[in-house]
Structure formats: structure tokens, C-alpha cells
Amino acid sequence: MSTGPTALPAAARRRPPRDEVRRALLDAAARTFARQGIDGASLDDVAAAAGFTKGAVYSNFGSKEGLVAALVDDRVSAYLDLGLAAVDDPAATLPERARALGDRLTAASDEQHDWHLLFLELWQRAVRTGRTDDSFVRRHGELRAAVAEAVAAHAEQAGAELPLPAASVATLLLALSNGLAIERMTDPAAVPDDLMGRVLALLVGGGTGPDQR
Amino acid sequence: MSTGPTALPAAARRRPPRDEVRRALLDAAARTFARQGIDGASLDDVAAAAGFTKGAVYSNFGSKEGLVAALVDDRVSAYLDLGLAAVDDPAATLPERARALGDRLTAASDEQHDWHLLFLELWQRAVRTGRTDDSFVRRHGELRAAVAEAVAAHAEQAGAELPLPAASVATLLLALSNGLAIERMTDPAAVPDDLMGRVLALLVGGGTGPDQR
């Protein structure tokens, strides 16, 4: 995977556009940091994973901290978009949508181990620094607000009465997404595929009926 | 806090019993690792927090990895006991118990930031090594099984029909405990005090009625 420039026979070497280098470094950082930990991965590791050297990192991001900051911006934004897109399916009833969203998020947690690992690491950093204006925390708050808004809109559109405030539902959705991913990564058998969907349906007042899907 | 032996005026120095040293080191490790990260904290840091030096750590645990392993054993066992004790209140109805448990777990998450931080770090290590027989993973599985058993017993005793299998309820309980603690640590306002209790009540079929407590 990821054939860097140095993979070529040292002959026809082309210098890739700067944006391309940036992207490659960010992607490599996401993978490498997720797998080895932010502190556990050296800049040499990250750069090598992208097919470059440390020099490229310092040229583009100034420092390791700068790389992490850029990564937060890049990835949390992407996650927010993904989350909103997943909810924007204007079909079917509210519980049905809840179940569909749950299934999709469950599947995503299987495919995106890296993202959850990275998310938790960024969260840890934010908590440890104690800075409430941490950019990761801020972006995460935006995500929660966006989800809450979406939940409220869908409920109103369906004319349904939520058993809990929309804001709480949003919080629970995020908490379950993380919490269940955690359980599933260490013991997949403990988290049935449809569990997330069932609970989400419960949260919007739809019951869980053994198999009414 | 934690007045180590060296705090004395260098005169009346007594050698503490070995078990005492072990305990002090384990406690200091839990605090220090939680706050600075397992890799971020040096053995000097840990030993100093307990009022000793690195030599004591190597004498008692052989290596940093040995200290971490001992910590896993120590802390996960304690957590399992705490969890079981919290559920063993033979009073009131099932939803009432669920709400009480939720309140208690929420309060605990406020007081035990360190434990959640440490838990997540240990979990990350287990996931990254990929060892399914990791002792942390095994102990966590035991915890889940114990919770599932307790849930089933309580439900049967109350003659209630659970909307989800007891095992799933147990998984959800753990997931919510972690997930909500995560949300609460970065933004306390986003997680109302009674949210956990309400959801747990929902999970055991008790509804959430705005304030029937």
C-alpha cells in the first residue's frame, strides 16, 4: 500500500504537488497514530508510511503538535460530515431510520477501527490538557449539536414524541457509538450486529420487538 | 497527599513492609498513568509519586510491563467487585434499581476520572497488541458476564420481561458507562445527571416518565 516516490527505481522521480504531500502525510498520520498511538509513533514512522521523510513533515506542519492539530481539523470535520450524511435518508418511519442508522454505524465501527482508536487518543489528550477550548472538544460539541438538531427534525417530521430530549438522544447516540465500538473491538461476539439499531429505536420510542424488521 | 518515606527529616527512617510498598506503587501508578498516559509517565514519575525511586519498582515488578500487568490485575478486579456491589441492592422495583444504579455510576464517573482514563488506555493497549487472551480483555469479559448474570437474576426476581437479552443489556450497560463518561468529561452539561438512570430504566422495560422518581 501507499507507494511513495522513493518506491520508484530512483530514476524517473517527480516532485508531487504540495497538497498531495499534505494529504498523504495526514492520511499516514491517521493510520500510524491510530495503530501505534500518537506518542508511540515517531515522525519517521509517519513520514515513512507516506513515502516521505521527516523533513516533509516539518516543512508542512512545523512540528509534531502541528501535525496533530491539522489532523484534528481534518478528521473531525470529515466525521461530522459522515455522521450527518448517514442520518439524511428521508425514507421510512422514525424507528426504521433509527435501526438503519444503527446498522450502518455498527458496520462502520468494524471497518474504521482506526478512527475510533484515533478518536479516543485525541479525546484523552484533550482531557489531560484540561483545555476546554481544545479544538477537538469544540468540534465534537459541534457534532453533537448537529446530531441533536437532526434528531429533533426527524422526530417532528414523523410527528413522534421522543421519550427523551433530542439533545440527550444525540449524546446517547455518540456515547453508544463509542461505547459499543469499544466492546466490539475486544469481543465482537458480545455486541450483536443489530444491537445498536434496536437501542436507537428504543430511544426514539419505537420499542424493540424481537424481529419486526 | 501520599507522604513517602523520604518526606521525613531524613532521620527516623523506617523501612515499610513490602506489601505496603507494593500497594503504594500500584496506587501511584494508577494515578500517574491515568494522568500522563502509560507511555507518557516515566518510572521515575511513578516511583516519586509513591515516595520511592525506580529501584523499588524494579524490585517489586521487574519491568514497566510487569507493573502494568500487576495494575491490570489489581484494578480490574476492584472494578468488578465495585460493579457487582453496586447492583446488589435487594430493594424496590427493577426500573427503580436501574435508575439508582445509573445515578451511582454517573456519580462514580465524576469522581473517578482517573479510572476511566486508565481503563481506556489499557483497552487501547489490548486492542493494539491484538492478543485476544490479553488479561485485561479476559477480566473485562468476566465483568460483562457477571453483570449479565446479575441483570438476569434481578429481572427474574422481579418477574419482568426484558426487551433485550440480559447479555445485551450488560453490554449496553458497560458501553453506556464508558461512552457517557467520555462525553461527560469533555462537556459535563451535555450529560444530565439522570440520563444514565433513565436509559437503564428504558432498557429493562420501565419507560422513562419525565419524573416519576
Place this chain on the structure above:
DNA sequence: GGTATCGGATACCGCCCGGTATCCGCCCCC
């Protein structure tokens, strides 16, 4: 096509940490 510039490569520095070898003094037991 020649040249100036910018960006990534390379070599190097200093710090810090895990680990180890060794030392020293408090406990325990006879």
C-alpha cells in the same frame, strides 16, 4: 535553457527514558 526558489532529504544534536549493575542500610532471626 538558464537560473532562482522552494521543498523535501540528510546528518546531527541533546534530552529523556527503560533497564541494569552495584551499593548501602534497615529488619529479622538466632
Place this chain on the structure above:
DNA sequence: GGGGGCGGATACCGGGCGGTATCCGATACC
């Protein structure tokens, strides 16, 4: 109460990492 052994303290080593100064070559512009 005296001596031996154990347990913690101390000093030191080696490796690895973030960061930096410098080099070199490709790109783009005239």
C-alpha cells in the same frame, strides 16, 4: 545484640525521538 540477607537507592549506559541546520534537486518562470 550482632551479623547476614534482602530491598530499595544510586549511578550509569544505550537507544530512540523531536527538533534543527544544511544540502540538493526538481519546478517554474523569464
